[in-house]
Amino acid sequence: MxxxxxxxxxxxxxxxxxxxxxxxxxxxxxxxxxxSSKAELSVSGPYMPQPVSADMAAGFLTITNKGAAEDELTSVSSDIAGQVTMHSTMGGAMQEQTSFAIPAHGQLVFKSGGNHLMFEKLKRQPKQGRTVTVKLTFAKSGPLTVEMPVKSATYNPSTGH
Structure with a gap:
């Protein structure tokens, strides 16, 4: 026993x-x-208002992370622009950023009046009804390629007009 x-x-x-x-x-x-504890990234709501300037345009989108680990957006590129920079806006002041954190189970939002992408040194004028290809590069996850529709200069995503 x-x-x-x-x-x-x-x-x-x-x-x-x-x-x-x-x-x-x-x-x-x-x-x-x-x-299994890694970032799971997806993109929603991408758009670019048709630019009013010949050499610059803005871009907006939301990156959602359904994963258990944070990641970081480290760069953005597009064949339409000489460079794409990332900016934050706080208290009405715009500041260029080298990266943006994407929290686990969270979002990174680029919207008019807030964080945004700036397409600089445009190689061609983005026209309403067309799309712009954008490559998002992250610190840990593989890159994501996004087709960003060009909308009217006054487009508002909350109304769809």
């Missing part, structure tokens, strides 16, 4: 140790962004 108790106790201790090891592995996995 004593031998059976020892085997059961040893098995229980081993199971407990394995459970703890599993916990510590998943903890380190989320810290490194590997395994």
């Amino acid at each position: 004593r031998r059976r108790t020892t085997v059961v106790t040893t098995a229980a201790a081993l199971a407990g140790a394995l459970a703890l090891a599993g916990c510590s592995d998943s903890g380190s996995g989320s810290a490194s962004g590997s395994g």
Whole structure:
């Protein structure tokens, strides 16, 4: 009888140790962004108002992260522009940013009057009804290519006009 108790106790201790090891592995996995705890990024609502300037245009979109780890938008490019810069707007002041965090289970919103993309040194004039191809590059996730429709200069996404 004593031998059976020892085997059961040893098995229980081993199971407990394995459970703890599993916990510590998943903890380190989320810290490194590997395994199942990673960012899951998608883009919605992209648009570019038809620019009124010959050399600059703005772009707006929302990046949603349904994953358990944060990521970071580190650069944006488009074949229509010599460069695309990212800007934040706080208290009416616009400031260029080198990156934007995308929180786990959160969103990064680029909208009129707030964070936005600036397409500079335009190579051709974006026209309403056309689309502009934009490549989003992230710190951890692979790049996303987005087709951004060109809307009227006065387009408002909340009304669709």
